[in-house]
Amino acid sequence: MSAARQDVAASPAPPPVATPARHRIGELDALRGVGALMVMCHHFQDQLASDGHPAPWIRVPLAQYAVQTFFLISGYVILMSARRSRAVGEFVLTRWARLYPTFWLCCILTYATIRIFEPSFNDISPGMAALNLLMVQTPHFRPIDWPYWTLHQEMWFYLVIASLLLIRRLNLASWVLAALVVTSLCTLQFTRWFSLFLIGMVMFDSRGAFRPRHAWLLALCAADILRRSVGVPVDLLPDSLAHLVARAGDFLASLGVKPAPPKADANVTGWTYPLFVTVISAIVWSCTRLSLPWFANPVLRFFGGISYPLYLLHATIGAIIMHRAINAGASVNLAWWTAALSVIALATAVSFGVEKPVIRWAARRVQASRARHEPYAARMRRAE
Numbered sequence: 001m002s003a004a005r006q007d008v009a010a011s012p013a014p015p016p017v018a019t020p021a022r023h024r025i026g027e028l029d030a031l032r033g034v035g036a037l038m039v040m041c042h043h044f045q046d047q048l049a050s051d052g053h054p055a056p057w058i059r060v061p062l063a064q065y066a067v068q069t070f071f072l073i074s075g076y077v078i079l080m081s082a083r084r085s086r087a088v089g090e091f092v093l094t095r096w097a098r099l100y101p102t103f104w105l106c107c108i109l110t111y112a113t114i115r116i117f118e119p120s121f122n123d124i125s126p127g128m129a130a131l132n133l134l135m136v137q138t139p140h141f142r143p144i145d146w147p148y149w150t151l152h153q154e155m156w157f158y159l160v161i162a163s164l165l166l167i168r169r170l171n172l173a174s175w176v177l178a179a180l181v182v183t184s185l186c187t188l189q190f191t192r193w194f195s196l197f198l199i200g201m202v203m204f205d206s207r208g209a210f211r212p213r214h215a216w217l218l219a220l221c222a223a224d225i226l227r228r229s230v231g232v233p234v235d236l237l238p239d240s241l242a243h244l245v246a247r248a249g250d251f252l253a254s255l256g257v258k259p260a261p262p263k264a265d266a267n268v269t270g271w272t273y274p275l276f277v278t279v280i281s282a283i284v285w286s287c288t289r290l291s292l293p294w295f296a297n298p299v300l301r302f303f304g305g306i307s308y309p310l311y312l313l314h315a316t317i318g319a320i321i322m323h324r325a326i327n328a329g330a331s332v333n334l335a336w337w338t339a340a341l342s343v344i345a346l347a348t349a350v351s352f353g354v355e356k357p358v359i360r361w362a363a364r365r366v367q368a369s370r371a372r373h374e375p376y377a378a379r380m381r382r383a384e
Helices: 027-048 066-085 088-117 128-135 146-166 170-185 194-205 213-230 239-255 274-290 298-305 307-327 332-373 376-383
Strands: none
Touching: 027 066, 027 274, 027 298, 027 307, 066 088, 066 146, 066 170, 066 194, 066 274, 088 332, 128 213, 128 239, 146 170, 146 194, 146 307, 170 194, 170 213, 194 213, 194 274, 213 274, 213 376, 298 307, 307 332
């Protein structure tokens, strides 16, 4: 994607950004599609295994790490979107349109499916289900569906970026994220995925030139990932300051933020995870720097276009479909395909029926707002 280089560091406010000819990077859309399909395969396989069924013939290696791909992409795309926004209101509106209406509908569809067909899958109360609509985890929170945990992380990342836009200091975004990664090194559990956001941000920020600060930021991310995965001890802060950061975690625990023990996280233990992050970072770099028409093909771009509702809908609805199909006498593989095709069809309907129309509506609102605030002389020049 071609984009004019922005110098926000010297400007007191985010500068007006010309709308580029191409708003989306086809290769990133394709990568989203691959990530969503990998997550679906992983959850379907886990569900079948937990029910005592043999594994289906479709098994995707390392699919348990696929969701982290979305964090990397978000770091790149959200910083790009923030720099394109002329005010925090634009950023908030476009993020709200991108996330909330689709999320609300998917929550309703998933909860209705549970209550009607398989109440034993999740005995969550209607009140708790309604609390899910906030997309922010509160004390004693229970999600309608387990993949929602990533949205909680995304929302905190968006809040950081929106806050910097509000105070007109978006140029500090990388350093603020770096400070949060330092808290992860100091064992704060809540910030353990922020290094992935930061890697994506560095990729966007280094498009014009790779500078020493980018190397330092990536080294910080690598240290955090290694500490989490293989337990490499990292002593960045004096013991007293590290203790203070950990104690701050006690206060944040009321918001679902918990300090982590200074050892490898169970879900990313071993060298496989850092190697996966390295490979997927190289893929994201290639998708944002190179033209890869063979990868950005219509099929993968289609799945990228429906990746958000597919991610929200596949887990519990797919599990219920597989459960009922197997009980009706279907083979494991037939049940797998029935569930996969059903949730893909449902995600397509949600995407084209709600997600895309709301996004287009928000884009029109942003353009109308810009037109109202654009000086008359500038509008005339554009008309010529």
